[in-house]
Amino acid sequence: MRREGKRTGVFTRRALLAGGVQLTAFGVLAAKLYQVQVVEGAKYATLADSNRVSARLIAPPRGRLLDRTGTPVANNNQNWRALLIAEQTEDVGGTLDAFSQIVPLADHERARIERELRRHRRFIPVTVREFLTWEDMARIEVNAPDLPGILVDLGTTRLYPNGATLAHVIGYVAPPTEADMGEDPMLALPGIRIGRAGVEKWYDLKLRGRAGAVQLEVNAVGRVIRELERQEGTQGQDITLTIDADLQQQVLGHLGDESASAVVLDARNGEVLAMATNPSFDPGVFNSGVSQAQWIEWTANRRAPLINKAAAGLYAPGSTFKMVVALSGLEAKTITPWDKINCPGYLDLGDTRFHCWSKGGHGMLDLHGGLKNSCDVFFYETARRTGMDRIAAMANRFGLGVKLDIELPGARKGFVPTREWRIAQGKPWNIGDTIVHGIGQGYLQLTPMSLATMVARIATGRAIQPHLTRSIGGVLQPGARPEDWPSMGLPERELHAVRDGMWAVVNDEHGTAPLARLPLPGVQMAGKTGSTQVRRVSREAREHGYKSDNLPWEFRPHALFVAFAPYDAPKYALAVVVEHGNAGAAMAAPIARDIMVDVLTRDPAGDRPTTPQRVAETTRS
């Protein structure tokens, strides 16, 4: 019994010891649980959330641009591309090196990739190479094990079916820069493009739409379990332009090799049917990045292919300004349609003699004769009587020197001087300045776009605004109907007198632009030439037989022609400017004629749908 007692005693002590050890162990577990669940709880809660929630942005496809016939002129194309997700590789440099072995990367590409990698968070894919060929994709897929972090996916890219033809109107898209970031999270998505010029830039937000965001709950292997939250994005809207792409092509063809631009408007509502600038460029190049060499070539080119000359090129209007001078005189009652002015070949004002282009003079001329012959003296005198302020005011009413509603970010408003402006500069405004402006020289700087607008307003008597948009997202925009535009408020009698003079310029046997006569039966065009010196011609040069043909190209005068047709029922207005084309009558007028023949033949404004889509509520101001 003693031995039994000894054994029991030992068991009891050791069982109690074991119980103590077990209790201690449970205590340790409890402490550890407190540590994990409470002390580090917040950390693990965050991890649990990031475990399950994955936010994704879904970029809607960029809206298309259509011409007035519904043909896409800016479209989206499939684009296979290689992306790199920094988070998924331990050695970004190594992955890029390996990638270069398969698809060679140029130094500037490599630099761009590294720049973007620094800019984005590690889980955001960065574009390594776009427009992969089938062979490249196959090689990437085969070598996938050596390319951690690289994935190939299908994106979209902007495609311009018309290439250089519409480059200045449509503009182009390019990858967003650092400065663009932050306003829209969508811009951080790989392959995204934003409008950089032209309509692409003007309507960038509408075309881009808004990215949808989806918060997804994912399981351990990344498979989507359900959507937690979805913010619907907004589709990029298709925009129908007023441009007729085929006409645009024809107009560009008529410009030939000249450094020139032409604008064709529907005179009744201001729709821009064609706006051509030569030389042009391929807008698709900007999509994948412009090479240094290409950029240097563009910027060094004195014919400035990147500049939209039609909307941003500034020229002295020359004789094409004479209609405005005449209308200001008519309104100010300083002239009448039948008052005659004598042209002896010059106008003397104090010590200064202002020459007419016709050395022998035109004799007695009324307004009709003044326009027909483009007599300088007639308009010197008209300007002298009317004064610069009234001329400038009238010019502004015709869309000259004021901002037009054209949907082009690069459009310039040009410049029409006033006495006030000159005096504000601390310089006197002399009567001689007014006289020079009477023939469209001096400080005047106008765009072909504004000249076309001027002609359209003369032709229709309505204050149309040139515009490029017919419909946005299927909604017809206001401004398509002539009634949308207010009247110019000028007496029809006065407008008619000017139109009559313009008719004579082309159709009278003594007109200055017989080359502009239309070879079409029953349709007549009215127009006006303009030739503007880029360099002052000295009296000496004039007396020694000045001949602009002998000048170097960049010193030759610009050749201008503005016109509308048909004369009896104006429908189309146009302006043509040929840089350093010497003479409007010889160079610009035939181009204008050929363009107008095509316009009238195609009659793009005639096929307007009779049952328009919904018309937006707002009216155009």
Next chain:
Amino acid sequence: MSVMERRLIRETSFGLTSKLWQVSWLYVVLLCALASVGYVALYSAGGGAEPYASRHILRFAFGLTLMLSIALVDIRFIARFSWAAYVVGVALLVMVMVMGHTGKGAQRWIELGGMQWQPSEFMKLALVLALASWFHKASWERIGNPLFLIPPVIAVLVPVGLILKEPNLGTAVITAVVGFAVFLGAGIRWWKVALVVAAIGGVAPVAYSHLHDYQRARITTFLNPESDPLGAGYNIIQSKIALGSGGMWGKGFMQGTQNHLNFLPEKQTDFVFTIIAEEWGLVGTLAVLGLLGLIVLGGMAMALRCRHQYGRLVALGVTMNFFMYVFVNVAMVMGAIPVGGVPLPLVSHGGSAMIMVMVSFGVLMSAYVHRDVEFGEGRDEF
């Protein structure tokens, strides 16, 4: 001593009614409470009563019946089959090694009665019974004799070695610790304990340093047999996230994102504790830990109440086995120890483990019911 003396029952058997009266119903309630915790956790894991929770509770009902039936069987009768059970256990272990079903890269299971059984579960109970039977007859002095200890040491090493070879490190360690606990309870001298500990501590690092790289790699795999294709430690990371994100109060019943989004591997079996942690927070885990603690302490208390060495050692061994299960499992889900393949008893989904735990508790309860019976020590051959 005098109180115990008075309650000593001299009869070789007593009636069923009085036996039922002797069952610790409080303990049964504790076990039912633990099984209910399992029901709640598995309900959440399965997103409803199916597929885990309802089967869990059915199995528990069966296990409970089995436990109570065994509790009424005379412990002296059970004791007769101690060594028989041991031999069967070793035979089963050999059997899985030879022809066992390969599950998760380790041979552990055999099919029987529509269930997959782990012989190692049975082996632990059989080992406890065998060791208890051996030491039951041993006097204090005889236990001091090293030669007397050689057979039981071999009896421990054989199953431990076989389980290691499966490989199932977690269960092997538990088996060894349980056997060790029985040795301690039986009264082996402390200096021998120290010697064994020192020997293991001294040999292991030397042995490890002499291994080839591939052998070490094998040991690493051995330590973490369930390594995930998504990368080493994935289970533990996800499990810790589940635990930690539960915070103080938890995310609420059925609200565990880790659980419901399948971030938790084996959530219904080995990692069931993470569901409780994620959905019920620290409050829930401490409550469950408290319940588990009560069950362990209750087992130890019943061991102390036994008037015979066999019952004491069996109760100690069974309780220690349960404790080790709990400790290894909870430490594992917290990432404190790098082993796998150990369920949380009565909570984890899995038939054979639960049945075996209930059978063990049945034997424990039988020892308790028959705590005061006269249990002769037979011939003292050594």
